[in-house]
Amino acid sequence: MLRGILRPVSLALLALSATAARYPSFGTLQTSNTSGVMNVVINNTYSSINLFDFHVQSDLANLIETLQANDTDIRVVVFSSANKDFFLGHIDINFFLPGYESPLPQFDPFIPNMTFPVALLWNITQLPQATIAVIEGRARGIGNEFLMSCDMRFASASPSVLLAQLETSFGLNPGAGGAMYLAHEIGRGRAFEYVLASQDIDARTAAQIGWINRVFDTSQELHAHVQTLAARIALFPPAGIAGTKAGINAVSRPPMDVLIEKAQNIIGVLAQTPETQAFSVKFIAATHNQSIGPLELNYGEKLIELFK
Amino acid sequence: MLRGILRPVSLALLALSATAARYPSFGTLQTSNTSGVMNVVINNTYSSINLFDFHVQSDLANLIETLQANDTDIRVVVFSSANKDFFLGHIDINFFLPGYESPLPQFDPFIPNMTFPVALLWNITQLPQATIAVIEGRARGIGNEFLMSCDMRFASASPSVLLAQLETSFGLNPGAGGAMYLAHEIGRGRAFEYVLASQDIDARTAAQIGWINRVFDTSQELHAHVQTLAARIALFPPAGIAGTKAGINAVSRPPMDVLIEKAQNIIGVLAQTPETQAFSVKFIAATHNQSIGPLELNYGEKLIELFK
């Protein structure tokens, strides 16, 4: 009964067999559980930049269903990455171009007016577990929107940590609400500054303005801090975690209808403009279909070359 | 007429005799007025930790009625504490246990769907006066929610200043909206970090991330700054103070219905769970019914012992 009070649970979800995954599995998420903490390592072996493509999306969707169904044993989820250069990549830009094919539905089956990737991130904010991102490497576009959808964000001071909403440079907007979450964390003026300019931010500056919670000098300190924090929260009754999350979310998340209307639906229109279509084709060519290289590594600095 | 425009005034309140206190008086609040500034010293002589028990609640309720009725002579209210270790304690945990008795009603008489302690803090945010907290000593749980309900918060850098929302460790949530106010002040990510972990924060870190306005090296500097600030604001026409407060509150407070549904009502359910009941009994035993000692002094550090 508490469950029904504290978070919406789809009846369809409850009917799902615990063992059957709803979507195809691609093995891009490695999970391990210890004393109430699930560690999830993101490792998209189909991409050199940990692209947020349908492989990752499909595995994330299955993971979310597992977590929704288990709100007692697992109390904290920690996301880290096996790719030291890319915590998580941007969306597969082919998604916006003609001829794109994916095994995933266009819309979430339980939130019919939310597209599949947008609903993924929304569902992460809704999890009864506390969620923590351990950031080493880049996260731009929906990669950063994924970070903003977690409850907490900690990073190492490594120069490989570069965060950005890069959509405006494509003629797009952050369609899963990343700019809205950022406006809450860093203020309206700084959200405009970084998002309109599609500018990269490093870990120290990000911690200073509130984009992430804290920065640590070394990878060791980062992981040690997060594991201690996760173990502490995992001591507490899960209903208290879910109840506290519900309160904070109620005032700090973009309301669902605003997210749909002023982020998701706008990107749907913008993606079809000739400017965005042309830029996407140019970007895919220049990055050798989103492979690791100068442009993916230093997009914030090098994007200007694409406008010459 | 201005009064009616700027803030809601209960007709019942207006009918109240100015001299009769509505609730029992216990002398836990010492007040003195100077040139438009009321100084209120919190001193719960029934508790070594300045517990937010029915004595303090009853006196606060009477004080609030006095302030609501006097929106011209008194323009600024400054709260400080006579207990150098505890600015204000958490709620009396017996409140959640069977057999608890209090002379106070369960709900506020003028806001029928708000419980008495939640309405107390809400009413503080509604006062026509500017409210300032001078923090020396700890404030956890509803003690910190009281701070968040004041307009401004200044602290000394004394190690005795430790602030926290400790509810999650009890299997509860901050039921009077403390986590919601915090999410506005320190951002969503940091609110999750401190509140989900029931972690203490010291005064310097609190000032750095915006939990409090400023920190001062010494108690003398703290009090001098606040008295100067209070005297300055008290020069200004009271209608300007009330009008400015109405605007800031309209965008920065949790909306009343959200506060009730996503904070107050959730704690009402969570308090009855077996986990929270058992932990409360354990806590009361370990603290010798909430008396000063290692656990009350350093709850953030020592709470882990309660889970062994």
Next chain:
Amino acid sequence: MLRGILRPVSLALLALSATAARYPSFGTLQTSNTSGVMNVVINNTYSSINLFDFHVQSDLANLIETLQANDTDIRVVVFSSANKDFFLGHIDINFFLPGYESPLPQFDPFIPNMTFPVALLWNITQLPQATIAVIEGRARGIGNEFLMSCDMRFASASPSVLLAQLETSFGLNPGAGGAMYLAHEIGRGRAFEYVLASQDIDARTAAQIGWINRVFDTSQELHAHVQTLAARIALFPPAGIAGTKAGINAVSRPPMDVLIEKAQNIIGVLAQTPETQAFSVKFIAATHNQSIGPLELNYGEKLIELFK
């Protein structure tokens, strides 16, 4: 069609001839365009403090119509000031007094329940272009509200930069929503602190707490940074700029009805109180009708003299 999706455009506006200015022109805004960036220099030659009087308001209204109608060539607007002591002054206080005359209507013709100056600032937030303020000199009252209505704010560390909402000292509230924008940028507690006290803030402190985006040691660095930033954003497709702005505004601006009810309408009532009328007359006399001098230069420090 995109235009209709991304921002409201008045049909009446579309019918306006591109060459005819709707309001009288006074030459207080000097504009120049380069590669998608319009630089606007505020220079109210009718006032030694760059007063936000009807001259500036009339020219701003015409500028806004030009920008609304041109959402492709001009992608970024940079506001700076020709008056090194005053980026932009407060409102002409005569506006609140009997006998005031102006060529401008009381309400905006397209937003009938918004007064003319409030609608001016609202319309700036609605522009399809990115807007950046380059702050050298003071901006108090509606001058600071103008800053808050821009997307971004950068300042030099010059001691001539002093920002404030000074309305409470007049018995007023920030009627165009300045305190509401500030509460989002600097938090609830600090918004109360600065606005209730009508306190000046310097550029370095303002950058530290998020009132402005950044501060630069010299005027040269300030201008160089902003021109580089503006040129970068101006590379991007205008629909992406407008779409991103729509998302951030949807969660970080005061909602229009709240702005009208809890800022604009309250100041309308407060301005008519005897206290505010008397203080306004006193202020106009003490400043020689708002001329440059000790009181206008250092209002935050010297306002106390007006209460002796």
